[in-house]
Amino acid sequence: MTGLTVFLFVLAALLVLMACIKADRVRSWRESLNPSAPELPDAAFVVGRVILVAMAVTCVVVGFQGLAVQDDGKWSDDELTSAVEGATRALDGSFTYGGPLEGDAPADFDGEYARKVEQEVVEHGGGDAPQLGVDAASVRPVESDRAQYRITADGADTAFCMDVKRTHAGYIETVAPGLSGDAAAVKLPKYTFAVSSRTGDC
Template sequence: MGVVVFSFVTAAAFLVVALVGPYRLYWRARPQAARQPSDGALAFGRVAAFGVAGVFVFGGCSAQAAIDKGSWSASEVREAAESAAESLAAEPQTRRDPSDGYASLIEADVTRAGEGQGPSYRISVERAGGGHDYEISADGAGTAFCMHVTEEKSAQGGIFVPGADGSSGSIPEYDLTATVDDGAC
């Protein structure tokens, strides 16, 4: 953050130099017999000062963008969690690992939804309790969100699975609905 402040303060200083033109003020106070820079040299100095100020503004904005990309804000995590909730409801799902529930699926959806907003390795989805409540948090966001998932057996049936002995069966699929609430579960 210090780099960003330094860049903008330096840019402001060069803007003052370009706008006020302290060289012109200095040379006007000297006697006419002294060698004064030409008007072209003073204009070039001002243009150069504007250019240097622009470089520092660009550097400060780039550093700020890198800082923003390196961490999550609370609103970005909430938007990604709500998008993941919509993604869960889009198509039927099979039951996952009983100890994990839908946590890995939710984490993948949150990561996909939040692409470009923060680093994906800083997202955490943890199952809260034995039900289908999941706590979604991210480093730097400062807050957590609770996603409650309800499952209902899908009307589409399930996935057909042929057996090795000639029998067949099906793996049931579930329609999921999810809500996202502020705070931990």
């Protein structure tokens, strides 16, 4: 995209230079190439200059639009910093419930939770930040109750380390659908997450 933008700016400059060439010089060049050609009126040069300038303006506008599109597709360090801080606040203190038969099962820190971290970062990126390009890679052997993620994004030079710790916070009693009486009572394990983040690698 950058190469195309540079080409458009260079082309715009050449078009402006062409529009600035004097009519007498063009007439002399034309006469040297084809002496029998009819002479061009001044109005033709005016129209030609307007067309050349309009083409130059179009090239500049398209070039700046290309730069804007390129910027929208990349994360800046400030955007990623703000997004990670927002995601950390959203995830810290969050909770989830396990299944009634799974007991104290390990969290899916390599799969489901990593995707959740990426989604939260994207959601907290703000209106100008891209909606893709965030990666939350596990950087330590995953335990049943703790994980660390190295968070990066396309275009940003800064990386972040996010610590996640899951705590078993007891059980919640609910009613199984379609049942009644004592058999309907089901206990689901409740887990809370303590999340923190810092700038730099883990």
